[in-house]
Each structure stands twice: as C-alpha cells, then as structure tokens.
Amino acid sequence: MARKPILVGLLLLLLGVVWWFFFFSPKVARVDELRADLQVAQDEELRLRARVADLQSVAELEPEYRGALDSLSVVIPDDPELDEIIDSLYDLALRSRVELLSLVPGYPSEPSDGEGLRSIVVTTRLTGEYFEVVNFLFGVNDLPRLARVDAIALSVGADGEGGLGVSLQIRFFTLSGLLPEPLEPVLPIDDTTTTTVVDVPPPTEDPGDTGDDGADTEG
Amino acid sequence: MRPINLLPTVATTRGRGGLFATLLIVLLAVAAMVYGVRWQEQRVTAASNDVRAQNKVNESLGAEVAALVPMEELRATYQDRVDKVHVALDRDVDWGLFLTELVRLVSSDIQIETISGTAGGGEGEGAFGRVAFSGLGPDFPSVAEWLRTLESEDFSGVTGPWVSNIMRQTLDDEASVNFTSTAILTPESGSGRIDRIIPEVP
Numbered sequence: 001m002a003r004k005p006i007l008v009g010l011l012l013l014l015l016g017v018v019w020w021f022f023f024f025s026p027k028v029a030r031v032d033e034l035r036a037d038l039q040v041a042q043d044e045e046l047r048l049r050a051r052v053a054d055l056q057s058v059a060e061l062e063p064e065y066r067g068a069l070d071s072l073s074v075v076i077p078d079d080p081e082l083d084e085i086i087d088s089l090y091d092l093a094l095r096s097r098v099e100l101l102s103l104v105p106g107y108p109s110e111p112s113d114g115e116g117l118r119s120i121v122v123t124t125r126l127t128g129e130y131f132e133v134v135n136f137l138f139g140v141n142d143l144p145r146l147a148r149v150d151a152i153a154l155s156v157g158a159d160g161e162g163g164l165g166v167s168l169q170i171r172f173f174t175l176s177g178l179l180p181e182p183l184e185p186v187l188p189i190d191d192t193t194t195t196t197v198v199d200v201p202p203p204t205e206d207p208g209d210t211g212d213d214g215a216d217t218e219g
Numbered sequence: 220m221r222p223i224n225l226l227p228t229v230a231t232t233r234g235r236g237g238l239f240a241t242l243l244i245v246l247l248a249v250a251a252m253v254y255g256v257r258w259q260e261q262r263v264t265a266a267s268n269d270v271r272a273q274n275k276v277n278e279s280l281g282a283e284v285a286a287l288v289p290m291e292e293l294r295a296t297y298q299d300r301v302d303k304v305h306v307a308l309d310r311d312v313d314w315g316l317f318l319t320e321l322v323r324l325v326s327s328d329i330q331i332e333t334i335s336g337t338a339g340g341g342e343g344e345g346a347f348g349r350v351a352f353s354g355l356g357p358d359f360p361s362v363a364e365w366l367r368t369l370e371s372e373d374f375s376g377v378t379g380p381w382v383s384n385i386m387r388q389t390l391d392d393e394a395s396v397n398f399t400s401t402a403i404l405t406p407e408s409g410s411g412r413i414d415r416i417i418p419e420v421p
Binding site for chain 2: 015016023028030031037038042048056058062066116117130134135137138146149150154173175
C-alpha cells in the first residue's frame with residue numbers, strides 16, 4: 001500500500017520532466033529567440049530612423065547642396081578649360097597693371113593620391129612694380145577658379161628700370177585630362193561565357209573533346 | 220451483544236479516498252502543465268507578432284531610406300569636392316601677404332635683390348615651404364639684423380632663417396656686403412582661404 005504514493009510521485013516526476021524538456025522548455029527558448037530577434041529589429045529601426053532623419057536633413061538642404069556643388073565646379077572644373085585660365089590670367093594682369101610676358105601651360109597631370117585631382121601648372125613670367133606684383137599675387141588667390149602659386153622668383157631690376165621681374169608657377173586644378181574617359185562596356189559580361197572558358201580542356205587533349213565540352217556547357 | 224468488525228469498510232473507504240486524492244493531484248498537475256504550455260504558446264504568438272510588426276516598420280523605413288538615396292549621393296559628391304579642395308590647398312602660401320610683411324619689417328638699409336620661394340612639403344612636418352633671398356647691406360651687422368628681423372615674432376610667416384654667404388664688395392667706391400639667405404615658411408604664411416572658397420552648407 002505504501003508503494004502507490006511513491007509510484008504516483010515518480011510518475012508525476014517523469015511526466016514533469018517530459019513536459020519540461022519536450023513542451024515547456026522549447027517554448028521558453030523560442031520566446032527568448034523571438035525577443036532577441038525583436039531587439040535586433042528594434043535596433044535596426046533606431047538605425048534606420050537616424051538614417052532617414054539624416055537624409056531628410058540633406059533633402060531639406062538640397063538647394064544649398066546643389067548651389068555649393070555649382071560653386072565648387074567653378075573652383076575645380078571637370079574639364080581643363082585652358083582658354084579660361086589664359087583669359088583669367090590676362091584679365092588679372094591688366095587689372096594689376098603688370099606686364100605679362102609669357103604663359104607656359106603644362107598638360108594636365110595624372111591624378112594622384114586616388115583623389116582624381118589633376119594639376120595644370122602654368123609657368124608665368126611678368127614684370128611690374130612691387131605693388132603691382134603684390135596685387136597680381138593677391139589676385140591669383142581671389143580668382144574664381146582655384147589657383148595656387150607653388151613657386152615664385154623675383155628679381156629687382158630685371159626689366160632694366162628698377163621694377164621686378166617675376167616668374168611664377170601657378171597651379172590650377174581639373175578633374176579630367178585631355179582624353180575622354182574610357183567608355184563603360186555596353187553589353188554586360190555573360191556568366192555562361194566565363195564558365196565556357198573555364199571548362200575548355202587543356203590543349204594536349206583531343207580537339208574534338210573541346211567541341212563536345214563546349215556543347216555540354218551551353219546545353 | 221455480538222461484536223461487529225468494521226475494519227474492512229474503513230479500509231475500503233480509505234482506499235477510495237487515497238485514489239481520489241491521487242487522481243486529483245495528477246489532474247491538477249496535468250492541468251498545470253497544459254496551462255503552462257498554453258501560456259508559453261501565447262507568449263510565442265505575441266513575440267512573433269511583435270517581430271512581424273517590427274519588421275513591417277523596418278521595411279517601411281527601408282523604403283524611405285531607398286527613396287532618399289539620391290540625397291546621400293548628393294552629399295557624398297559635395298564632400299568629395301570639398302576633400303579635393305582641401306587636397307588642392309594643402310600648404311598653400313599667401314605670397315602677396317608674405318611680400319607685404321617682408322617689405323614692412325625689413326630694415327630700410329637692406330636691399331633685397333632676389334627672392335625665390337617654393338610652397339609645399341619637403342621641409343619637414345609643419346613647414347609650408349622654403350624661401351631664399353639674396354640682398355645687399357651696408358655691413359655685416361646689417362645682415363645679423365636681417366636674421367633677427369626674420370626671426371622676430373612680428374614676422375611669423377618664416378622660421379629658421381639662415382645666411383649661407385656674406386661677402387664684402389665695393390660698388391661705386393662704396394663698401395657693402397651682399398648675402399644669400401634662406402628661411403622656412405611656417406603655417407602662418409598659409410593663405411587660410413579654404414573657408415572662403417568652400418561654400419558652407421548649414
């Protein structure tokens with residue numbers, strides 16, 4: 001008679017163990033898993049909301065960005081535009097009252113440092129009085145297109161009248177060279193073509209096999 | 220009086236009561252287990268719904284981001300141009316200001332004959348370039364004064380002035396010294412025009 005409660009207890013214990021491991025615990029694990037997924041998704045929402053807010057702030061400032069880009073494309077134009085360089089230096093020389101003796105523009109350099117920036121160095125010789133030369137140098141800094149004086153050489157009396165003889169290396173910038181950019185391939189590369197090339201057997205084998213393999217690949 | 224044995228009846232009653240209690244306990248236990256499983260199923264369903272709703276919100280936000288991608292490209296293009304201007308103006312020297320300061324500070328008895336300068340690197344960290352002079356002075360102390368002028372705080376555009384050669388000469392029966400000198404251009408000689416050139420986007 002005293003065995004019955006023990007057997008019932010053991011049975012209940014066994015039932016409890018089975019229930020725990022096969023019914024209850026998997027559900028708890030699933031809930032934990034879903035909560036973890038939810039947390040990840042909520043974090044993603046925060047990230048997306050921040051990104052949307054950030055991009056919306058750009059969208060609100062789109063006219064300003066476009067205006068700034070227009071200005072910057074004047075500062076560093078896409079094309080060399082050497083004619084404008086010559087015009088701007090000539091106009092500046094007139095305004096500064098220096099006498100422009102020579103302009104020797106170099107070809108656009110290859111882009112360096114991965115920036116895609118090309119330099120056009122214009123070696124410029126001019127003469128003028130001290131203040132005229134200084135005005136010219138200030139004027140170079142104020143040109144709408146970005147120009148910098150990399151090297152300067154002044155000598156007194158070079159013009160034979162006590163004025164200054166000046167040689168300058170003025171560097172302008174552009175984003176492209178004289179040649180047009182290489183064209184993008186019009187047709188996309190077909191993956192099967194690549195596979196066919198890989199499947200070509202070594203040349204030592206029978207040429208007849210090559211044709212078969214190619215047919216198999218295409219098939 | 221005849222004695223009556225009630226023992227079997229009591230045992231039977233006790234036996235039935237025990238069985239009933241056992242069944243009750245088993246039933247309660249099973250009910251608790253079923254309830255526990257149902258409760259967890261409800262939690263799973265609720266969590267699944269939450270995840271689904273959250274994914275829907277994220278999809279909506281993703282679509283918004285996709286619609287705004289051109290704005291990101293616009294900003295990237297702007298930033299790329301700004302970076303290019305920074306690269307282009309690296310160690311840019313304001314030669315006009317340099318000459319103005321030089322003429323303002325140098326003693327009137329020094330006559331500068333040539334000035335040559337290069338902007339850019341190659342002179343070490345913090346150097347904006349190098350400048351070289353040749354000039355005439357009345358005597359050797361005037362060249363020493365020239366060095367002191369270049370090194371003075373009033374002329375912050377250069378540092379490390381040096382004279383590599385001083386030679387006495389006589390021109391038109393008048394004695395003088397000619398000298399050659401160099402100095403290193405400092406960041407103070409820089410044009411600082413980058414903020415003016417780059418249009419500000421608030």
